Amino acid sequence: xxxxxxxxxxxxxxxxxxxxxxxxxxxxxPKIHPDEVIDFMNIDSTDFGSFTLAQRIRHFEVEGYVVLPxxxxxxxxxxxxxxxxxxxxxxKPYSEYQTTGAKQPQWISRSAAELIGHPPMIEFFxxxxxxxxxxxxxxxxRTHPGSPGISMHTDGQPHxxxxxxxxxxxxxxxxxxxxxxxxxxxxxxxxxxPRTHLSFHAQASPYVRYKSHPEEITLCVKAGSAVIIPxxxxxxxxxxxxxxxxxxxxxxxxxxxxxxxxxxxxxxxxLVDNAPEQAKPFLQSLNTTGGVWGxxxxxxxxxxxxxxxxxxRWSD
Numbered sequence: 001x002x003x004x005x006x007x008x009x010x011x012x013x014x015x016x017x018x019x020x021x022x023x024x025x026x027x028x029x030p031k032i033h034p035d036e037v038i039d040f041m042n043i044d045s046t047d048f049g050s051f052t053l054a055q056r057i058r059h060f061e062v063e064g065y066v067v068l069p070x071x072x073x074x075x076x077x078x079x080x081x082x083x084x085x086x087x088x089x090x091x092k093p094y095s096e097y098q099t100t101g102a103k104q105p106q107w108i109s110r111s112a113a114e115l116i117g118h119p120p121m122i123e124f125f126x127x128x129x130x131x132x133x134x135x136x137x138x139x140x141x142r143t144h145p146g147s148p149g150i151s152m153h154t155d156g157q158p159h160x161x162x163x164x165x166x167x168x169x170x171x172x173x174x175x176x177x178x179x180x181x182x183x184x185x186x187x188x189x190x191x192x193x194p195r196t197h198l199s200f201h202a203q204a205s206p207y208v209r210y211k212s213h214p215e216e217i218t219l220c221v222k223a224g225s226a227v228i229i230p231x232x233x234x235x236x237x238x239x240x241x242x243x244x245x246x247x248x249x250x251x252x253x254x255x256x257x258x259x260x261x262x263x264x265x266x267x268x269x270x271l272v273d274n275a276p277e278q279a280k281p282f283l284q285s286l287n288t289t290g291g292v293w294g295x296x297x298x299x300x301x302x303x304x305x306x307x308x309x310x311x312x313r314w315s316d
Contacts, residue, residue, distance in 0.1 A: 029145040029243065031146075032146070032239045036149060036239060037239070038211070038212045038238055041185060041189075041218045042218060043217070043219075044217045044218065046059075046067075048068070048069055049070070051066075053127060054314050055316075057313060060128065060230075062198075063194045064194055064196060064197045064229060064233040065227060065229045066227075066228050067219065068124065068225065068226045069221070069225045071118070071121060071178065071225060071226040072178060072180075072224035072226075073224060074224070076224070077180050077223055080109060080178075080249065081247065083110065083111050084101070084109050084112065084140055084247075087103070087105065087109075088101065089101060089102065089142060094148065095147050097143070097145065098141075098144070098147040098148070098150070099141070099142045099143075099144065100140065100141050100142075104138035104139065105139070105249055106279070107138075107271055108140075112140070112249060113275050113279050114276045114279060115178065115249065116251065116276075116278075116279035116282050116283070117278035117279045117280075117281065121226065125253060129255040130255055132256035132257075133255060133256065133281075133282055134255070135251065135279070135282035135283055135284075136167050136252035136253060137167060138251055139251070140248075141247065141248050142247050143187075143188045143240045143245060143247075145240050145243055145245065146239075146241075147239060149188065149236060150236045151210065151236055152191065152209060152210035152211065152213060152216070152234050153209045153235070153236065154231060154232050154233060154234055155173070155175060155231040156168045156170070156173055156206055156231030157207060159261070160260075160262060165264065166260040167260060167264060167286070168206075168231060169260045170231070170254045171258045172230075172254050172258040173230070173231040173253075174228060174229065174230050174231060174253055175230075175231060175250055176226050176250070177190070177248050177250045178226050178249045178250075179224070179246075179248050181246045181247055183221050183222075183225075183246070184220060184242065185218070187240055187242040187246045188239060189237065190219040190221075190227055190236075190237055191216050191217070191235060191236040191237060192229065192233060192234065192235040193215060193235075194215075196233055196234040197232040206232060210236075212236075213234070253282070256288050256289075256290065257291075259289025259290070259291055260287065260289075266287070267283055
């Protein structure tokens with residue numbers, strides 16, 4: 001257990017603003033309001049780098065998350081950062097220090113667009129979801145020093161919502177978070193409550209939010225790591241009390257059959273036409289679905305094998 005929330009660094013305090021030294025220039029970091037402080041941190045020490053493919057799938061499906069280390073090397077990270085450095089950003093309603101891209105990153109950065117079809121990630125997704133995969137959205141976040149944490153929430157709401165539109169209604173939907181900076185305990189690390197995507201209890205309603213939970217855990221991963229979660233897992237962040245911002249690119253994906261319950265606005269056709277070739281297979285219609293109302297009890301051609309649902313899929 002680690003209590004980093006009380007360690008706001010060195011330097012003086014000026015009228016509630018923390019002063020840091022960064023080279024020759026002081027940086028003023030607003031103190032986190034006491035109501036926003038999570039005063040404990042259970043850091044996950046799992047060695048995800050040692051996992052086999054079957055272990056990765058099991059951990060994702062059972063625990064509700066998996067970390068894929070070293071998905072981006074230093075050069076790749078530097079290229080993404082450079083291309084997104086001047087991206088127009090908008091603050092969140094709860095803090096001017098929490099900012100997100102005004103446009104989805106794949107329409108700003110060629111490297112971010114290529115990342116949609118990142119071969120090592122797609123290789124894993126194909127084993128996890130099958131070969132027909134739909135990209136659902138891109139999201140670039142820059143969390144500045146002084147930003148409060150994000151509340152514990154899910155990204156999946158079966159009836160849709162004002163925040164996630166009808167994308168969150170897809171019955172199978174995941175998020176992949178590519179971290180462009182190290183997640184040290186003071187730099188807005190990721191929080192989650194394992195196995196909450198499995199719960200049938202009313203307290204697991206995807207329309208409920210929590211400040212914290214005693215059994216939540218924290219992920220402190222290296223830059224270039226990818227964290228993958230199902231949309232129905234409760235997750236959040238700690239505040240950023242470090243002197244540096246934390247940047248990430250978040251993408252959404254789903255199997256093609258798992259369409260939303262209501263029509264969504266389609267991608268701009270010109271943007272898709274101009275996208276990198278390795279991204280295009282996943283830039284399908286956002287309304288792609290396998291939904292069928294008229295089902296048969298004994299359809300013709302029923303199969304007798306399906307490896308994707310083998311109980312043994314978690315075994316090497």
